[in-house]
Amino acid sequence: MTTVKVKFRASSTESKEGVLYYRVIHNRMARQISTGSKLYDREWDDVAQDVTLHSGVESSRQEYLLSVRGKLEEDTAKLRSIVSRLERNGRTYTADKVVEIFRSNSECGSFISFARHIIEDLKRIGKVRTSETYASALQSFLRFRKRRDIFFDEMDSSLMVEYESELRRMGVCPNSTSFYMRNLRAIYNRAVEKELTPQNYPFRHVYTGIDKTVKRAVPLKVIRQLRDLELKANSVDGLARDLFLFSFYTRGMSFIDMAYLKKSDLRNGILTYRRQKTGQQLFIKWEKPMQDIVAKYDTSATPYLLPIIRDMKTDGRRQYLNASHVVNARLKKLGELLKLPIPLTSYVARHAWASIAKSKNIPVSIISEAMGHDSENTTRIYLASLDTSVVDKANLVILKSL
Structure with a gap:
């Protein structure tokens, strides 16, 4: 049994902000993850594990508190998703493993940010051409997504079929479409290897082959x-x-x-x-x-x-x-x-x-x-x-x- 909670540690100085952190407990082993957010004692409800919003607070502070609330909801959902995935896999795991996966996922954030992370890694180790092919595929996918990010759980076969249909509508040839799909699949599979997402085979219904190239010779x-x-x-x-x-x-x-x-x-x-x-x-x-x-x-x-x-x-x-x-x-x-x-x-x-x-x-x-x-x-x-x-x-x- 694994529990995930948001905890608040008040500052010893009343006028200073305290810190928020996530506590992951598995088999009586507890681990902490910093949220990177700070609040005053009056801004946190420990029973509800939620940010408290007060009337009369400056709009800038109110916006900050709302952003903290959104981040806490997003991160706890990620942590519970990681725990659920590890439970489904049936393998023995530890609280440290949950923290490791979460931190890797947080560094990369999502499929888009993970892809950018991989591209930078490839450049750093000298695999420039591979980084460029990944970047080209990512740019095409970003155009389809209207520059919006996407979480791994949203990467499913329906989305990729929709993406393929959009490429076809734009007149992109089958080989170019396949090129994008193969490179996005390679990035996705790297995320699976890092256990950032289970293998859901989002590319199983799209074309990833290579058509015979139309002749481009001139006499x-x-x-x-x-x-x-x-x-x-x-x-x-x-x-x-x-x-x-x-x-x-x-x-x-x-x-x-x-x-x-x-x-x-x-x-x-x-x-x-x-x-x-x-x-x-x-x-x-x-x-x-x-x-x-x-x-x-x-x-x-x-x-x-x-x-x-x-x-x-x-x-x-x-x-x-x-x-x-x-x-x-x-x-x-x-x-x-x-x-x-x-x-x-x-x-x-x-x-x-x-x-x-x-x-x-x-x-x-x-x-x-x-x-x-x-x-x-x-x-x-x-x-x-x-x-x-x-x-x-x-x-x-x-x-x-x-």
Whole structure:
């Protein structure tokens, strides 16, 4: 049997406030939790375990007392919910366990604040990309919630089905919806592991799979049209076009990998880099179209090869994210100018290289190696045996076609 009560300890000095605390008793073991609130003796009714409101009190004090009352109701409800959950689990527990779970939950507050706590933890230990995917999913959920917080007990399957329906109504594609759901589920499961909530499977009725991606490739003709566009020198449009082409020239290099390319990565005509996504090392023979783009821009103030991260005093990742947003926005406009049937993004360059390589009868195994795919069905089979010179020749075949 566990009891939860709110207790008041009056100050030894009559003119000073006393303190409120929660007392948790289980198997005759008592533990205390500070509420962080203080009251005068006359403002507390020990029998009713409630804040006493008096007429004639200043409005600011009245508001404070009402906020204390609300906090006490909320916290005692949480404590009783924790006790009820531990009882249902049928496991042996102690008063200390109740306090531990409550304090963890209070630090994180709710699902939203717990998610923010996890995101900050991930950043602190260097898992920046995971923190960013969690943050992206959380922002979407917050928009749905109209920025309102939510307790774990409110996270149920009905709510998530409602959220999924709202995303569908807004025109969000199934894969993006699934992306949000999978990341929110991962955060929720972390809370379950910490025993902040029982596992209620709120995501069991929403889609968390991956649909076959709609092709985002463009033909070689479009690459030529983009290359030959008359754009102002040193313009944002010109930079967006050049970075797209650089990605295409380098076998569909991702934007993040381009952002972190350093001048020291280019030696003896070979560009060497590791994919941020997989850590796989790739080697690319340096060709004239690549050099033509690099030569356009002054990057003497940075160690980087391309003008994406420009300010060495500012966070590089933030600069990369901002540049990615700007470049993709400008590419979309350029795609509309060319009347393309699909939105033009930096990722289209990667799809295009693979599609055009296949149309040139370059074996799938070489395409897989060239793009640094990390899958059991492709790269694991071919990585050990392929000569990178074969890949370089494949790239040269494509570049000569332009």
